Amino acid sequence: MIKESYSIFDENELVKASIDGDNGAFGEIVIRYQKMVARTVKGMLGDSVFAEDIGQEVFIKLYYALPEFRGEARLSTYIQKIAVNLTLNEIKRRKRFLSMFSQKGNDEIYEIEVADQDTEERKEALEIVNKALLSMDPKFRIIVTMRMLQGYSTKETAEILGLPLGTVLSRLSRAQEQLRVILEKL
Amino acid sequence: MNHSEIKKLIISSLNADADANDAAERLEKEGVSFNFRNGFRDKILEKISSSVLTMTREIEYVKYLNLAFSRIALTGVAAIIVLLISIFLMQGSLSFDSFLGLSDSYDESIVCLLTGN
Numbered sequence: 001m002i003k004e005s006y007s008i009f010d011e012n013e014l015v016k017a018s019i020d021g022d023n024g025a026f027g028e029i030v031i032r033y034q035k036m037v038a039r040t041v042k043g044m045l046g047d048s049v050f051a052e053d054i055g056q057e058v059f060i061k062l063y064y065a066l067p068e069f070r071g072e073a074r075l076s077t078y079i080q081k082i083a084v085n086l087t088l089n090e091i092k093r094r095k096r097f098l099s100m101f102s103q104k105g106n107d108e109i110y111e112i113e114v115a116d117q118d119t120e121e122r123k124e125a126l127e128i129v130n131k132a133l134l135s136m137d138p139k140f141r142i143i144v145t146m147r148m149l150q151g152y153s154t155k156e157t158a159e160i161l162g163l164p165l166g167t168v169l170s171r172l173s174r175a176q177e178q179l180r181v182i183l184e185k186l
Numbered sequence: 187m188n189h190s191e192i193k194k195l196i197i198s199s200l201n202a203d204a205d206a207n208d209a210a211e212r213l214e215k216e217g218v219s220f221n222f223r224n225g226f227r228d229k230i231l232e233k234i235s236s237s238v239l240t241m242t243r244e245i246e247y248v249k250y251l252n253l254a255f256s257r258i259a260l261t262g263v264a265a266i267i268v269l270l271i272s273i274f275l276m277q278g279s280l281s282f283d284s285f286l287g288l289s290d291s292y293d294e295s296i297v298c299l300l301t302g303n
Contacts, residue, residue, distance in 0.1 A: 023231050030227040035220070042220040051290045055222050059230045060237075122217025126193050132196065148199045149220070151210030169202055176200040181191045 011075045019066050030059050033079050036150065040083040045090060046134055054090055058083045080150075080160050083084035084142065091138050128186055135182045140175035143168060187216050 004015055006028035009017070012151050015024035038051075045051040061082050069078055130150075146157040156167040187195070192213075199209030274280035 023234065027227050027231055030230055034222055034226055036221050038220040047220065052226070055226065056230050060233055063230075063234050119217070121187075124189070125187070125217040126219075127215075127269070128189065128192055129196065129213070144200065147197060147206045148213065149210060149218070151207035153206060154202060163218065167260055172200055172202060177196060179200065180197055185198065186193075 012071060015066055015069060015071070015075065016099075026063060030063075030077070033076060034059075036076060037079060037083045039149040040080065040145055041087050042135055043142055043149045044087045044138070046130060050090070054086055055083075058086055061086065077156075077160060081162075084160060088138065088142065095117070128183070129185055132179055132182050136175065136178055140171055140178055143171045144175050144179065147172065192216060192218075 004016070006024055009025065009028060015031050018029060026179045034055070037055050041055050041058065042051045045054065058079065061078055065082070117184065132146060132168070136144065142161065143157060144153045147158060154165060154168050154172065158165045161168070195212060198204055199213070202236055239271060271280070
């Protein structure tokens with residue numbers, strides 16, 4: 001009953017209601033954008049418990065940042081920027097941690113959990129993508145995630161990542177080369 | 187879709203002129219989809235509610251602390267003023283006449299001031 005009433009709200013109404021303390025409205029924002037955040041966070045960190053925690057952190061940060069949201073950009077872009085920042089921070093944090101305690105240096109550790117309900121073929125497709133992404137350099141991985149998993153144009157990718165369009169295009173080309181080499185080995 | 191087709195799709199999705207949205211949708215159909223576990227929304231709302239409750243408690247605590255502090259401070263200032271006045275009065279350096287400006291006035295001079303003679 002409550003879910004139905006919030007589903008007819010548009011983005012601005014949900015934001016306004018959330019700022020006024022309506023948690024149901026914020027819950028609707030979570031439902032609408034959780035898949036988008038999952039693609040970014042899990043694409044970058046792997047399908048793990050850590051990624052779930054970062055996903056929660058994204059929305060908690062959004063909740064407290066909503067009063068500052070002026071509606072100049074789309075809410076999805078705003079959420080995406082938070083997700084990208086938190087995910088990149090997590091990767092940096094892990095690298096620091098590993099460089100302190102591991103002799104391997106900057107190698108990242110990821111744990112991948114593939115959902116049980118998928119068929120074997122679908123599981124394999126997801127595994128290929130996960131392995132390929134996690135083998136990439138994070139600065140290329142984020143571009144690939146935005147492009148391949150989120151389906152953003154190069155212009156949208158540049159806006160979200162706060163990079164010049166030329167940089168995005170050159171990284172995209174290099175990412176494609178790197179990915180080609182990685183996929184050949186898989 | 188077999189492995190090589192998936193790999194081709196991944197590579198082609200990165201072409202600068204490719205329709206990335208279409209490629210993303212096709213990959214999702216093939217099982218490349220990500221989502222959080224069940225109860226994700228409830229966990230977030232639970233965390234927000236508990237943090238809001240903690241913040242409200244902290245704000246109330248600070249508010250009461252400020253109120254108590256101002257009351258104690260005002261009482262203290264009042265006590266100091268009363269103490270100073272009583273000391274001055276007891277020492278004789280301050281009198282009620284000096285408050286009223288009567289210390290230097292004599293009855294005759296008041297009569298002169300009032301009558302003008």
